[in-house]
Amino acid sequence: EDKVVQSPLSLVVHEGDTVTLNCSYEVTNFRSLLWYKQEKKAPTFLFMLTSSGIEKKSGRLSSILDKKELSSILNITATQTGDSAIYLCAVSYYGGSQGNLIFGKGTKLSVKP
């Protein structure tokens, strides 16, 4: 069965800390991996990764895909309280009968002042 697993489920850090969120997947016909940030509203798109080993950056956030290890990490440096959210990882695949995105359960990040 195709699945996407995120770890940890929740994480509490202090402002200024650096965090690493993990996403691993077992998906047939992998196409891309996506990261979203979700606060108390619909998710906001962060990154889409299709090639292994190429880091994508946006400000203090960066992410990289390892197709050999079937995983991705999302790094946030110098965390701020505004980074508090649930971070969702999703994997897109070719074909399939029930949608073409599989989401993980998310990692809830809490950044304390």
Next chain:
Amino acid sequence: DAMVIQNPRYQVTQFGKPVTLSCSQTLNHNVMYWYQQKSSQAPKLLFHYYDKDFNNEADTPDNFQSRRPNTSFCFLDIRSPGLGDAAMYLCATSRDFGIAGQNEQYFGPGTRLTVT
């Protein structure tokens, strides 16, 4: 099995002719989302409902509207489709927001819209 159903799977419409895409869910989830996905791009959120509360993304064109008459059904209306609106339209549901483990989204199979 509980699931998310989209109808039709393929829709062809003419330039400027209104079209409605349908989504239904048997999961009894609070949240329903509509995404637009063009070839080789990430799905782009158009809007979502939390129960009856409608939330439009800032950059969603006015041409796109949505209705949620009850918990189970949600519709995407495109008032005057243009050639640039040809895409896969994905409906998704989640139990809630802000609670790890309940944000997980369940997607329907999508409706591929062609505009001629």
